[in-house]
Amino acid sequence: MNPVVLACVAVPVTAVLYGLLGLRRRWQDRWYRVMVERAAGLLRDPYRAAATRWWDEDDVQAAAAALLLDGLATVNHRGNLALTAAGCDPSRAAGHPLPDALLDALRRRTAPVTLGNIGRRDAAFNAARSAFHAAGRAGVQHGTLEFRREPGWAAQVGLLLVSAEMTVTVLVLADLAPRGPVDSAAVAATAVGLVAQVVWFGLYGRLRTAHTRRDPWAEAVAGAGLHPALAELAGRDPEAVARLRTSRWRVRRGRNRGRPRRRRTPAGAEA
Structure with a gap:
């Protein structure tokens, strides 16, 4: 496979994953602010x-x-x-x-x-x-922010697709022999995106439990x-x-x- 084509797949997937992570963080923070404001309004009594x-x-x-x-x-x-x-x-x-x-x-x-x-x-x-x-x-x-223990079907399909993409990327990178600076840059970008995707799973797990201890x-x-x-x-x-x-x-x-x-x-x- 052409390294440039591989980079054009791995890098956008990484960008989409971190975009979803940012949206999830923003939603959780907004939820918590709204709950705090409502609690403050009720505690006027x-x-x-x-x-x-x-x-x-x-x-x-x-x-x-x-x-x-x-x-x-x-x-x-x-x-x-x-x-x-x-x-x-x-x-x-x-x-x-x-x-x-x-x-x-x-x-x-x-x-x-x-x-x-x-x-x-x-x-x-x-x-x-x-x-x-x-x-x-x-x-x-009242209580902590609770999420479903098991992700929904859409999230499961998305995780399966990301896992498949990461597996294919690793297998292709193992057989690639870059030719020229363009291929080398594409391989480097793909490797960075792959590492970022691995890190994303850990960040997403932390985000899921970010507000679980806050009431x-x-x-x-x-x-x-x-x-x-x-x-x-x-x-x-x-x-x-x-x-x-x-x-x-x-x-x-x-x-x-x-x-x-x-x-x-x-x-x-x-x-």
Whole structure:
């Protein structure tokens, strides 16, 4: 085979492969930027930003802090939350889905209760909390950028054609005897293109895993600060913040878990 003809096949194939590599990299980077922008837009709601923080500073603690700041609930030294007169008024609301869900959970109880008890046993509150966060993250892909484990049929055919082209090129180069500077230049260009094609497979494998360890939602949440309600409550009443922390860790309230207490009949009355 003429070395010039061989070079005219190997060099364009190499150029096409690296062009596809550049397009793939550009698409992945654009995807990630779009996901980060969407996450940043959704995290303007501080309750969504606090969803993945520690228990002492998460969205449930923030919702309870909002109720305390609005005067809708109180918390005692044992971490038991109770409604105030304003909180018992059905017409009053916290003005946000998550604090409203916590307010409804407190209204369903007949006695003071801890946050840990509500989180463990109140299915309605947990469902409302999950629905709130799911609705917010519907437009943002949570988790890493995933590709199909096996390439599609078009990609498989393309890889087979490239492999066949590389095999033929190696076999032809082994039997070529360049004659003159033009043939020598063509052989050199073919050899460089062949080496570049081998390198391309490694670059493509790295590109496929470039974003597999990056989560746009997690990275956006990591940069969020403390919820404003918790920050305000910490400045106004640090003891209340400590009580909310106790309330979150306490799952069992004792004999009464929000049920009506039984009135004990005095012994003298029975007599």
